[in-house]
Amino acid sequence: MQAFTFYVGLCLTLGIAILDSTITVVVAQGTHHGSSVIPLDQRDCSGPNPRLTPTTIQTSLRLADLRKQMEVNRVRAYIIPSGDAHMSEYTAEHDKRREFITGFSGSAGLAVVSIYNAAIWVDGRYYLQVEQQVDCNWQVIRADDIGTLTPFQWIENELLYGYPVGFDPKTMPIQILKDAEEFFSTSPKRLRMQRLQNNLVDIIWRNQPPLPDNRLMVLEQKYAGKSWQEKIKDVRKVMQEKDANTLLISVLDEIAWLFNLRGTDVTYSPVFFSYAILTSSSIRLYLSAFNKTKDDRVFQQHLNVCLSPYEAAPCVEVKTYADFYEDVMLVGTLVRGKIWIGSSANVFIHDVITQEKKLTELSPIVLMKAVKNPIEQRGMKNAHIKDAVALIEFATWLEREVPRAKGNIRRLSEISAATKLETYRRMQDGMKGLSFPTISGFGPNGAVIHYFPTEATNVAITNKNMYLLDSGGQYLDGTTDVTRTFHFGTPTAFHKEAYTRVLMGSIDLARLTFRTGIFGRDIDVVARAPLWASGLGYKHGTGHGIGHYLHVHEGPARIKYGYRPNEAALQPGMFLSDEPGYYEPNSFGVRLETIVMVVEKPTTHKFSNWTFMGFEPITVVPFEPNLINYDMLSYDQIVWLNEYNKLIERTVLRELSPEAQKWLRLRTKQINVENTNKMNRNPFNSATSTNLGMLTLVAVFLFSSIVL
Template identity: 45%
Template structure:
């Protein structure tokens, strides 16, 4: 799923989540329109059509500006609103969508900055089109990464240069400490102060229509899906703490608390998380959750488990824990202020060193004296990303069921579109969701389905709505990016289709994306490389023709966790990201190059792959090589492929992949879906002579398509 990844933190420029690895690649941006002040935006010109998704923020801006003079400690002259929550989540709960409320922009990544007389929003290349449509004409759109667009700090320094004693405010709970520090240092050089506003200004003005704070039931994940007990995981964390000399480790990321304690919930849409913090010490474990008293004794709501929360965590019914060895979990009420107080209390003993991850927010970070602070990579993220054998089996099983759902849907969609039945993007998203819900162990979607027909496919993170809904026809490309959550895995797959006669140019673009997709899947590399060191492999066929895409090539993916997972990622943009990790066996990533033309079409091909030890023809001393194995098993679109552009290795990979699809997924399909697959998985014959290269798949594909058409008439 392009962009909603795994991990940008260019701390001198813009606040971005570190839990996604396919945000915009700073090194891969073509020069398009730079920043656009309201007077420069075409849709803000006199007589221009107002986009249906635009949000009027005039009264909201007036309300927040009215609070500037009354901030404790002195008035502020600007206010920064990031996208994240107190846990630096990539996708916060609806309750925490503060930046979305104040700006009207609905994308997952971006930062709003409000001055007394101006407002600007920074977002990356995935969202440039969407932001322009969402933002009303109070806002300047800053297209992050485009040459000439200033960083947040540079822009604010310029805007406030004539203001004596200028102060820039932000909530310390909503910004990670590294970004806070970089902003503060840059502002200080120009005499500007960065000030903590504990009572967030957006919270003060968002008093009407705000969603309730999430409070979903929490269920234990059985060992048959988790593969490792929570107390064993705690033991691993403590081992890392001892190696670091840490008396306590503060768990701040929601995916980490869910994984660590083998618990799942639904506080965050599409992510099985619950709002929480945790503190691990050598002889004590604390878990902070909302409405803890009721949840401890609540009956499980997932049929897969029979344990109540207090039973699963070996605590008393009131959440207390009498064990002196830390073999049970003490469950307490959640509050950001409360966790900060607990951290402060631990730090009151000057011999206690406290470990917080690079994603830790400024409020918790600043509660730890510098001499006692270990600010480093997460103790949990790498362990979580390397799946155990049970998780690996579950990932393949869940992807197989998911492939059945997607193939079943695509066969019906193509058949009915070609028959003239009306299909729209919204209908496609709804019907595909129904297919996934039919599958065993499904627990919903892993993200909102991206179903883009024609020009909507060029919007990288497009979400179909009634306001933007387009018909799916035989005339346009159709990009479908979707995924599901299962008790045994998380899925994410993208296929691009055309149900009519694509142009030669569309076929060339699709083929170049496919070539890069295959080339990355074929790669073998020496263990120790980072994803950024292999990312260009997927881009090379596009670069050869002068084409580019604006997102990362691969993000990690969780096991019934987040659809975007770190700490590894495959993206050119992460050379400055200190949380980045080398690629290791048993990690799972997306392989998803793409190509997009504004107003015309979008192409993306995404297959989840896992890293395995690779066999090589020649051993090299003291070297281990790694490679990818596909996990997603859904065929590609043959009549969008220019077979004469493919090389022998690419053709062999495609034939081998399609053979796996037919053999492993075929037996699970209906007769009609199986014939649809067979028409797309016929082997490609490749013969080279002195005078010509011959490809026979096209004729076979047309014959297979004819068979499917005849069967559909029966």
């Protein structure tokens, strides 16, 4: 499958080269502006005297302690994933085990420690960041690069015949275990995966923060759009169709959505530590905050909490968080019929359910949550309007402050700008907090895809380079995520080319029409094509789903090439990001992120029983004319941009201060399209689009055939 995915990607890349032969010249000439010299803000482990950065975490003592525990537990390697027992992307401080042992704070990554060595795998978003944070105890492996070792190949190289590889079954994703066991079963060394009763990092982690148990909040139906009783009914209907008697729910945002509850146990994500077990006749909810719900009348009334286990439904039996693992073992033993385990359940849960009882599929809640109901859709739009007001007021202030600060870091910096933006957001009605830590990166820091400024990395914002700002908020009526890139002086020609090519890809994706059954992976190439055509690109997905006052990253749909299990086709009512980018190492970064909603799209003709769809922009924040080379834009791209600017003015202008209104009008002026070449330079809108479209469809068809 991996080989075929690469083959499809290669076909698509060659297709771009065929359509624009300049790519061959660009690659041959090597226009990349980076250097082979290791920059000062990254570690250098090449010599006898390693050079670390101010943000590096020393891990020698932690690794020594962990290896002692490995010896006690008789394992020769130990795997530390990023997630918690609920497979969360963003975790509570209590669960940041991989960060504790490695020093790397990114949201994704896998660490493996052997008796003598240690390695960490990261994807393309974190290639620069990881080099700034881990010390020389760690071998950094770039997981997105072709030909790199997998964790299991690395372990095989480290261990002798028959040695055990330890892991915590409560924090291990089932897919990693399956992949490991499949690989080791064919390995001549016959290595074996060994479940450990206790998490070894927890044992050595002095002063580990406790598991949070904060009070819960009821999300009113005027925001949720449906009562929890209606949602339970919908889920049970799907369970019946699948002939499942019981559903085990372990993912935090699924539980929060299902019961119309929100919490504060995980920073930036309004979720709470919990599990749930749903049958055709009972509902059980397991809470870390169990003791704090006993005297909470609003909570008790909202869920119609059962006064006894035998009370007539619909009521919810509330139990302690620790009770779940005892009850799930009883379920595995006593329940007859199929037990539905979401594909995100941890290994421990999978272990206690026998194979003949187990139904392992994507939880029915995932798709219900992703396809927003009309009330949720309206709320998401409202949240993005409020968020746009905050961001535009902030950008107006920032543009005024840059020349006044004159490069004085005490007056204006990445950190102070992020703090000021949060202040503007908190002025908005219903704002509950940020949806993730603000990515505020000036110049070279903007090239670190998921950069968060610290006192050690903080720099002044000036008019000499690009400023990348990726931020979002949590509102009662929705979650926001928006990225815009600025330059407050005179950008270089390459700055403008990079920005414009990113913008071209963003517009091409936003104006695309596609049919029923199309996955995000099928259209990802559309956003990358303008960059690929000049030998540029980016190493992250083009789009992710976004929750409704929940996680800022949400499945099961995404826009990223390559097959992934449990990915869902695009459907009306889904909200996703449209965020191509470009990152010049040690120089600058560009990313333009606009949240879009999948909507049905009117077409001249109606073929078969297909529904044709497209994207409606929900983010209403303008792009930067100072960074756009309009000569590169096509007629259709300019038409789209003009319509988008009209939408922004129509939606937010009257909500702004007079100064911000002036700032906005300068960026939403209509562009004259009369003299634009209608046979434009964008391969997706020109005669060459037929060739590229056919190539893409062939690749998609072949890929789908293999998968099916």
